[in-house]
Structures are given as C-alpha cells and as structure tokens.
Amino acid sequence: MHLVGVFAALCLAAPVASAQSATVRADIPFAFTVGDTQCPAGTWSIQQSQSNPLLHTLRSKDGKHLFMVISGPVVQGKAQDSGKLVFNQHGNEYFLSTIWRSSGASTGFPAGRAERELIAAGSRAQSVPVVLAGTK
Numbered sequence: 851m852h853l854v855g856v857f858a859a860l861c862l863a864a865p866v867a868s869a870q871s872a873t874v875r876a877d878i879p880f881a882f883t884v885g886d887t888q889c890p891a892g893t894w895s896i897q898q899s900q901s902n903p904l905l906h907t908l909r910s911k912d913g914k915h916l917f918m919v920i921s922g923p924v925v926q927g928k929a930q931d932s933g934k935l936v937f938n939q940h941g942n943e944y945f946l947s948t949i950w951r952s953s954g955a956s957t958g959f960p961a962g963r964a965e966r967e968l969i970a971a972g973s974r975a976q977s978v979p980v981v982l983a984g985t986k
Contacts, residue, residue, distance in 0.1 A: 872898035874949065875983040876935050882944040884908060884919050886962040893983070896935075896949060903957070906949075919959060927954040933982035938975035940968040947977070 875895045882889050893911035903924050909916045929952065936948040938961075945965045950956045961969065969975075 872900070872903075872951075874933060874935075874951065876980050877983060878935070878980055880944050882937055882946055883962060883964060884917075884946045884959055886964070887917055887919070889915060898957075906957075921949075921957040921959050924955055924957045927956060929954040934979045935982065937978045937980065938965065939978045940965065940973045940975055943968070944978065945975075947975075952982075 873895050875893065877893050878889075878891055880891050882891075889908070890910070895909050895911070897907045897909070899905040899907075904920050904922070905918060906921055907916070907918050927950075930950060931952065933952045934950050935946060936950065937944040938947045939945075943964070945961065946959050948956055948958045
C-alpha cells in the first residue's frame, strides 16, 4: 500500500512540479516522522501543490532530503496570529500531524505504521507545536 501511495504522489507531481506554491518553513528541533518517512531535525520547507492541495513536497534546507506526501483534506478554520506545525509526541518519537497556516487553513497527515503501532500499544500522544518561520 505504501508503494502505491508513493507511486500515486509521483504521478500526480510530474505534471504540476512547476505549479507549486504555498511554501512554509520551520526550524524543527527534533527528528520526526511523516507517514513512514523518517526526517532529521533541522530547517524544513513544506510546499503545497497549487494544482493538488493534498500533495506536499518536504525538503530539508541542506537538500539531502526530499520527498512527497499526500495529506488529508484542507479545512478552513479561524485565522491565527501565526502558522504552526503540530507533531504528535509518543515518548521520544515525533510524528507530523497537522500544518496550520495563519490564514486558518489546516491539513492533516495520516499516521504511519510506527505511530499506529504505538497507539495500538496504548501510547497517548502529546501535541507539540512548532511555529512556522517568519510568523509570530
């Protein structure tokens, strides 16, 4: 199933690679996981596709890590003073859960295998926000 999702993301990304917008940046002080992809701590940019708002490209500042992920639907909420990433923390493991833009738009990422296993074992997540760079 994971390979099917990656293949679908790559197929969807090919025609829209030049039409991406809505980039956010964050300095993430801990290693984290998105779906089943592990990411090191550091500065990351997340770019939402203009043609497909469910498709996101994540890129580390050093350029060593680049991948695409499909999120859940975009939900419009109340505008906020600042944008943020929200991580689910299980012990010393962090999983990207949601992007909140200052406009109030948010989108969530489904739990990957490791997070689902922790939840099934009874782990309860704590929400850890990371303010987006360039916002209050």
